[in-house]
Amino acid sequence: MTALRTEGLGRRYRRTWALRDCSVALPSGRVIALVGPNGAGKSTLLHLAAGLLAPTTGTIRAFGRPVRESLERIAFMAQGKPLYSGFRVAEMLAFGRRLNPRWDDAAARGRLAELGIPFDRRIGRLSGGQRTQVALTVALAKRPDLLVMDEPLADLDPLARQDMMRGLMAAVAETGLTVLLSSHMVSELDGTCDWLTVVNKGRVQVSGDIDELVAGHRLLTGPAENADALAARLPVISRGGTGRQATLLVRDTAPLPDPRWTGRPVSLEETVLAYLRAPDLAALPRPALTSLG
Amino acid sequence: MIEFHLDRGSGVATYLQLVHQVRHALRLGVLRPGDRLPTAREVVDQLAINPNTVLKAYRELEREGLVSGRPGVGTFVERSLGQTSMGDRARLRADLARWVLDGRRAGLDLEDLEALIASVLTDSYREETA
Numbered sequence: 458m459t460a461l462r463t464e465g466l467g468r469r470y471r472r473t474w475a476l477r478d479c480s481v482a483l484p485s486g487r488v489i490a491l492v493g494p495n496g497a498g499k500s501t502l503l504h505l506a507a508g509l510l511a512p513t514t515g516t517i518r519a520f521g522r523p524v525r526e527s528l529e530r531i532a533f534m535a536q537g538k539p540l541y542s543g544f545r546v547a548e549m550l551a552f553g554r555r556l557n558p559r560w561d562d563a564a565a566r567g568r569l570a571e572l573g574i575p576f577d578r579r580i581g582r583l584s585g586g587q588r589t590q591v592a593l594t595v596a597l598a599k600r601p602d603l604l605v606m607d608e609p610l611a612d613l614d615p616l617a618r619q620d621m622m623r624g625l626m627a628a629v630a631e632t633g634l635t636v637l638l639s640s641h642m643v644s645e646l647d648g649t650c651d652w653l654t655v656v657n658k659g660r661v662q663v664s665g666d667i668d669e670l671v672a673g674h675r676l677l678t679g680p681a682e683n684a685d686a687l688a689a690r691l692p693v694i695s696r697g698g699t700g701r702q703a704t705l706l707v708r709d710t711a712p713l714p715d716p717r718w719t720g721r722p723v724s725l726e727e728t729v730l731a732y733l734r735a736p737d738l739a740a741l742p743r744p745a746l747t748s749l750g
Numbered sequence: 751m752i753e754f755h756l757d758r759g760s761g762v763a764t765y766l767q768l769v770h771q772v773r774h775a776l777r778l779g780v781l782r783p784g785d786r787l788p789t790a791r792e793v794v795d796q797l798a799i800n801p802n803t804v805l806k807a808y809r810e811l812e813r814e815g816l817v818s819g820r821p822g823v824g825t826f827v828e829r830s831l832g833q834t835s836m837g838d839r840a841r842l843r844a845d846l847a848r849w850v851l852d853g854r855r856a857g858l859d860l861e862d863l864e865a866l867i868a869s870v871l872t873d874s875y876r877e878e879t880a
Contacts (some may be wrong), residue, residue: 488800623798630791630801639773648756648799668763668806672876678865710876719869722761 458520460485460603460635461506471558474659481654481661481741483637485520485602488629490650490667491639492729499639500657501608506637507533507605520601529559530601534603536608542581546574546591547571550598552725555581557599565598568624585611586617589626597628604628606638608637609646618642622649642727653725655732663732663740667725670740674728677705679718687718695731706731708740751782756797759846768807776816776831787817787825815876 459482465496466479467537476498483489493499504510505517505747508524508531509748519527531638540549554560569576574587583591589609596604609625610618626649629636640646646653652671662671663670677687684703690697706723723731732738754768762770771824772777775781791802808825811817819825853863 487802570875619798623795626794626798626800628793630794644758646796647758648803651800670767672763712873719865720872721865721868721871724759724761 458485460487461482461517461519461637463505463515463517465513466502466505466512466517468498468505468510469513473531475581476505476656477659478659479656480610481674483635483652483654483664484634485635486535487651488625488636489638489652489654490643490646491637491654491656492643492646492661493639493732494733497567497656497748498560499656502656503533503605503607503637503639509533519520529557529599530674532596532599534604534606534609536611536619540580540588540592540595541720542579544580545577546580546583549575549580549591549595550576553595553598558601561598561600565594567596568597574623584617585612586614586620589617589621592623593628600632603635603637607634608639608641611640617648618645625649642708643729644724647725653729655729657733657736659688660736662736662738662739663729665740669729670721671725673710673721674706674708674731675710675720676723676727677713677720679703679706679715683715687715694728694735751786754788754793754797756799764804765807765810768793769806769810770810772807772816773831776827779830781827781830783827783829785827787827789824 459553461483462481467477468475469477479502491502506519506524510585511525512670516704517524519531520625522701524531540634541552549570549643550562553565554562569591570650572587572590574583574591578724580588580591593609596606609621613621625636628634650666652668653663653665662735673745676699679687679702681701681703682697684698684705686711688705691705693705694708695706697704706727732740752772754771756764756767760825770778772787781787788796790804793799794801808817808819812819812825815855816831817827818828850863853866858866863865875879
């Protein structure tokens, strides 16, 4: 089952394309990390997914229907402080109840009580971590099948980040909802996200299961003298090294023919950074490896 | 009940870390047939990881016949793993010590040796899972 499917999706602001030619299928029940440099098109893609922007070209569908017809199944958590800071917590809940037919008030109140967040406190007087938890509670109370979050970890201290992720993961365990979130903190996504989509320069560069993606890459180290010969035979994502030693990050796991070369597994962060530095290379489900150059 | 822990910097996929810890507990007799594994929700509360990762680890253990899931009840240990004998351990350790000495004589330092072992382990397990 596909949660979100885009075909030829593009969005232009005046003369600038924020996102173009984006065709991607994101499976349901997953926690999908959307990663990319600033200005790569992440926010645009999220706003399109939440139905807050209309596409300039192409289509975007959620659970088989156009996003704009599925809005009651999609919740959006905006970047920064997505709540009215003058509202008290209880007023925020009343507001959500009135706007959302699927609103689960008991779950929202239970969640906030469990977190020890006072209902009579104004949003502006809460800590950053508490504010994010209220925003997450409001988003979850809509009982969405797809939760779209723009940089939910930004501006949070490490403890609040973990609390936020723990709350999100518990919601996934209970409801099986699909989460699409953007983040700069790739190292924090390890273990919490299970699908990675990388956008770079307005295009989708990588999209796939994180375990498979990471297990499919290796960092090879060996003598520089035959690095070219090896690199010619393997899909190389990035190259480094100094003098006589060369390193190659490759999308290949076959045994190495030359014993002077050693391979070691790579982390999610290493893999992502290597792709971000090579915007012309792509790792998409089909075809296995294509150059968009 | 087993309590999982995570080595986030290890580069080993999270689900594989869980699989290894269950196998290890079975080998040590910490987990025995009939024991229940923690639910995905319990692991999520403890480690703040993705529940799909826990389920993936349990599917892998189920595929190996080590555990079985009973819908609505939980995941239970089906059988224990043969425990390696003290003799085997002593012999393997002696072999490895000889190999390390050999490597050092050949001029490899600690990191070279670690890299070599890691690479052989990776290849060996990759062939197993492929």
